[in-house]
Amino acid sequence: MNNPRNESITDIIVTENLSKSVTTSEGVLHILSAIDLRIKTGESVAITGESGSGKSTLIGLLAGLDTPSSGSIRLAGRSLTKLDEDGRALLRNELIGFMFQSFQLLPGLTALENVMLPLELKGDDSAETEAREWLGRVGLAGRLTHTPKQLSGGEQQRVALARAFATRPKILFADEPTGNLDSQTGATVIDLLFELNRENRTTLLxxxxxxxxxxxxxxxxxxxAGRQTCTE
Known part of the structure; x- marks a missing residue:
C-alpha cells in the first residue's frame, strides 16, 4: 500500500499545504495558509495564537466540520478531504470527540441524557450504564438528573468532558475548554482532562x-495571521 509523504504509522493526523480562504465584499480573505502538521497517536498538542489567527478554523477543518480551499487532511491513515459530507460525518463519529468553551449541552436533556446521546447515536446498547460510569468518573454521580440550567459552569463542562470521552474517541478537540470558567474551576476541569487523556491514550488538540x-x-x-509560525 502506498504511504503518502512516507507517513508514519504512528501519525494519526497529517496535513499538507492546508489552506482556507473565503470571498468577501472586500476580496479574498486568507484564513489559513499552507499548514503542514504531523501529530502522533496519543500526543497532546496545544494550538496557540492571537484571536483571528485561525485556530478554531484549523480545528474545524481537522474535524471535518468544514472543508479546505486546498491541501489535504488524513486522519488515522484515511483521507478526510476526499470524503463527502456523509463520509466525513461517519469518520468523525468513529474517531473524534469535542469539548467547547460554551459546553454545547442540550438544554432540554439531563446530564445523564446528554452523555448518553452520542453513545445512542452509535448504537451502543449499554449507553445508560456507560454514561453513568463516566459521570461518576468526573464527580457528578449525584447530578445525573439535573439539566444544564441546574448545574454550575464547572459542572456543565465536566458533563461535556464525560460526553467527550464516553465514546472513547481516538482524537479529542478541545476549543478553549476553560474560557467560560473561573481559574480554580478551570484548573480542576483541565486536571481531569489530562488525567482522562492519559488513561485513554487519546490524541489531544x-x-x-x-x-x-x-x-x-x-x-x-x-x-x-493564518500561518504556522513555529512548532515547539
Missing part, C-alpha cells in the same frame, strides 16, 4: 490563549 495551559501539552503549534 487543545486550542488555548493560556500559556500555562499550553505548556502542559507535549508540543505547541503557533499560528499568526
Amino acid at each position: 487543545l486550542v488555548t490563549h493560556d500559556a500555562a495551559l499550553a505548556e502542559r501539552c507535549e508540543r505547541t503549534v503557533k499560528l499568526a
Whole structure:
C-alpha cells in the first residue's frame, strides 16, 4: 500500500499545504495558509495564537466540520478531504470527540441524557450504564438528573468532558475548554482532562490563549495571521 509523504504509522493526523480562504465584499480573505502538521497517536498538542489567527478554523477543518480551499487532511491513515459530507460525518463519529468553551449541552436533556446521546447515536446498547460510569468518573454521580440550567459552569463542562470521552474517541478537540470558567474551576476541569487523556491514550488538540495551559501539552503549534509560525 502506498504511504503518502512516507507517513508514519504512528501519525494519526497529517496535513499538507492546508489552506482556507473565503470571498468577501472586500476580496479574498486568507484564513489559513499552507499548514503542514504531523501529530502522533496519543500526543497532546496545544494550538496557540492571537484571536483571528485561525485556530478554531484549523480545528474545524481537522474535524471535518468544514472543508479546505486546498491541501489535504488524513486522519488515522484515511483521507478526510476526499470524503463527502456523509463520509466525513461517519469518520468523525468513529474517531473524534469535542469539548467547547460554551459546553454545547442540550438544554432540554439531563446530564445523564446528554452523555448518553452520542453513545445512542452509535448504537451502543449499554449507553445508560456507560454514561453513568463516566459521570461518576468526573464527580457528578449525584447530578445525573439535573439539566444544564441546574448545574454550575464547572459542572456543565465536566458533563461535556464525560460526553467527550464516553465514546472513547481516538482524537479529542478541545476549543478553549476553560474560557467560560473561573481559574480554580478551570484548573480542576483541565486536571481531569489530562488525567482522562492519559488513561485513554487519546490524541489531544487543545486550542488555548493560556500559556500555562499550553505548556502542559507535549508540543505547541503557533499560528499568526493564518500561518504556522513555529512548532515547539
